[in-house]
Amino acid sequence: MNGIGVKEIAFVGYPVTDLDRARDFYGRVLGLECTLDHPVGIETEQGDAIRWIEYEIGNGAIAISNAWPPSGQSGPGAALEVADLDIAVERLRAEGVTFKTDVMASPSCRFVGIADPDGNDLTIHQHNPAPEN
Numbered sequence: 541m542n543g544i545g546v547k548e549i550a551f552v553g554y555p556v557t558d559l560d561r562a563r564d565f566y567g568r569v570l571g572l573e574c575t576l577d578h579p580v581g582i583e584t585e586q587g588d589a590i591r592w593i594e595y596e597i598g599n600g601a602i603a604i605s606n607a608w609p610p611s612g613q614s615g616p617g618a619a620l621e622v623a624d625l626d627i628a629v630e631r632l633r634a635e636g637v638t639f640k641t642d643v644m645a646s647p648s649c650r651f652v653g654i655a656d657p658d659g660n661d662l663t664i665h666q667h668n669p670a671p672e673n
Contacts, residue, residue, distance in 0.1 A: 543631075544622055544627070544628040544631045544632060544664070545622050545623050545624065545627070545628065546620045546621065546622055547621045547622060547623055548599055548600065548620075548621045549600045549618055549619065549620060549621065550600060550601070550619040550620065550621040550649075550663075550665040550667070551594065551600055551601040551602065551603045551619045551665075552600070552601075552602055552603070552618055552619070553602075553603040553604070553605060553619070553663075554602065554603070554604050554605075555604075555605065555606070555607070555608045555609060556604045556605065556606055557606065557609070559591055559593065559604070559605075559606055562593075562604045563577075563593060563604075566593075566595055566602065566604060567595075570595075572595035572597065572602065573595065573596070574593060574594070574595055575594050575595060575596045575601070576592065576593065576594040576648075577591065577592075577593045577594075578591065578592055579591050579592075580592055580605075580607060584606060584607075584609075588606060590605065590606055590607045591605060591606060592605045592607065593605065600621075618662060618663070619651065619662075619663035619664075619665040620662060620663065620664055620665060621665050621666065621667065622664055622665065622666055623666070624666065625643065625650050625651070625652065625664065625665075625666035628664050628666075629643060629652055629664070632654060632664070637654050637655075638654060638655040638659075639652060639653070639654055639655075640653035640654060640655055640661060641653035647668075648667065648668055649665055649666060649667050649668055650665075650666050650668070651663050651664060651665040651666070652664050
């Protein structure tokens with residue numbers, strides 16, 4: 541197999557400064573259904589609690605968060621869904637890709653932050669398997 545086995549875009553993240561205003565826009569104005577809204581458990585440099593909010597669209601999602609400030613110099617970040625995060629990380633390391641984070645985990649996924657050759661941030665992401673009923 542060539543590459544790292546990207547399957548789909550998991551989510552596109554947008555930085556926001558006012559979460560209530562953003563929720564109104566994405567929910568009421570655009571008509572998207574909020575499928576996840578939770579505190580991350582850390583604070584911004586200004587001391588605000590960081591929240592992560594998602595709106596699922598098809599197999600992917602739009603995520604909004606105050607986790608990172610809008611810079612005015614870069615666009616949204618993409619998270620690329622892979623079948624096996626460990627294999628992807630191994631292949632990216634072998635290619636000398638810059639890693640911005642260690643592999644991290646949440647209740648729904650595992651992910652790692654990398655940078656492209658121009659320094660743009662990307663997330664390599666793997667959803668956790670769905671629980672068996």
